[in-house]
Amino acid sequence: MSARSSFSYYILLGIVVMAGLSQGLLLPLLSILLEQQGVSASVNGMNSAALYIGSFAMTLIAERLVGVVGFKKLLIGGLLMVMIALPLFPLIPSIGIWFVLRLIVGAGDSALNYVAQLWILLVTPAEKRGRNLSLYGMSYGIGFSVGPLGIGLVNYGEYVPFVLLAFLFLLVLIFVIRFLPEYRPEREAQHSRGFARFPRIYRFAWFALIPAFLYGYMEASLNGNFPVYALRTGLSTENIALLLLCTGIGGLILQLPLGMLSDRVGRRPILIMAGICGGLLFALVPMAGTNLWANIALFLAAGGLVGSFYSLGMAYAADILPKGLIPSANVIASFHFSIGSMAGPGIGGYSMQHGSPFLLFWIMGGAYICFGLMGFFFRGETSKNIEKNNV
Structure with missing residues (x-):
């Protein structure tokens, strides 16, 4: 990469950090505030899911928006x-x-993640894809892990964590406007046009795309439902922030390796x-008690x-599929990711309210185990095989 490209890459990583920071803070903080107001676990979970409903809505139009306004303007819109x-x-x-x-924040964060990840994927040489995607995942993990630490800022005023986070977004916005160049990649028409491309992608890379769902489910469930689980099983508010931080730290430690x-x-x-x-370990959490x-x-x-499921899945998809x-x-x-994120808080909240709090981790662990077992039946074809089959 040139010096200018490297600087742009680090700006993109900063954007990803902010997207993770906003989700890592808002999900547990708002869940705690609603729990303290006496809101039921199911309603609390559904309210948490709003963040990902907004993310889902943006997902439906993000590809077209990038083509119309360009990468930089969509980033600016998401930050605003x-x-x-x-x-x-x-x-x-x-x-x-x-x-x-939450709908608005979800849509904005989704735009930031989509543009930053796609930009990195398209400009990164194949031989550096694993490294750069790992750094992308680590950047999101850093923001997501640090976010819950902002819960303690409410002791200085309920508005403090929200205003401070907005100020950090303003700083990143200034960097994007001032230093980030516009980027409009040329599409490869033979692969990227028409609805038929989606069945083709699923046909050859369905296993590589499931991790995005599981990562969204896990992230939203932990941040939206775990605070309620913890308070109902005897863990303190301080322990909630610490354990959520541990999840992120674990992802950061093993992401690159x-x-x-x-x-x-x-x-x-x-x-x-x-x-x-990972699924077995999640299923064991209820046994740890307090x-x-x-x-x-x-x-x-x-x-x-x-913690590296999303980036590993995308790297696997990029290995299998043609660039177009x-x-x-x-x-x-x-x-x-959006579907998993919307499903997570709703399923978790409902299972805790109408079943057992332990179901939060048993369902999550079971989903990861099932995915792992499905992998034994997947034989991913490479892009060369796709070309041979005239796809």
Whole structure:
């Protein structure tokens, strides 16, 4: 990369950090505030899902918006949406208004993630794809892990975490406007046009696209439902922030090693191993009870194994598919992430209210184990095979 390209890359990583930071803070913070107001677990979970309903809506139009306004303008729009919505949360403490604000934040964050990830995928040489996608995943993980630490800022005023986060978005917005160049890649018409490209992508890369769903489900469930689970099982508010941080730290520690290992032994076996082992560890969380150290160990290990699922899945899809199908595969991955993120809080909240709090982790763990087992039946064809089949 040239010096200018490298600077643009680091700006994109900064944008990803902010997207993770906003979601890592808002999901647990708003869930705690609603729980303290006496809102039921199911309603709390559905309100959390609003963030991902907005993300889902943006996913449906992101590819077209990029083609119309370009990468940079869509990034600016996403930053403005989140920055303007954040200070309104403490100003209008209403469940209905918070639902709408979460929709706006979700759409803005989705635009940021989609553009940043696609930009990195398209400009990165194949030989550096694993490294750059790992750094992308680590950047999101850093923001997502640091976010819950902002919960303690409410002790200085309920508005403080929201205003501080909005200010950080403003700083990133200034950098984007001032230093980030416009980017409009040329599409490869033979692969990227027409609805038929989506069945083709699923045909050859369905296993590589499931991790996006599981990552969204896990992220939203932990941040939206775990605070309620923890308070109802005897864990303190401070422990909630610590354990959510541990999940992110585990992902940060293993993100790059797993990415590099997947370059050597293949992404499919790494995804299978991480899915089965991570799922088992999540299923064991209820057995830890209120033992803080046991919970820390489980969250660190499970988070480390599944924390790189999104980036590993996209790297695997990029390995299998021709370059012209990568933008559309990115749309599908974002779509899966949004679906998983919407389903997570709703399923978790309903299972805790009408079943057992432990179902939160048993369902999550079971989903990862099932994914790992499915990997034994997947034989991914490469883009050369696709070309041979005239796809």
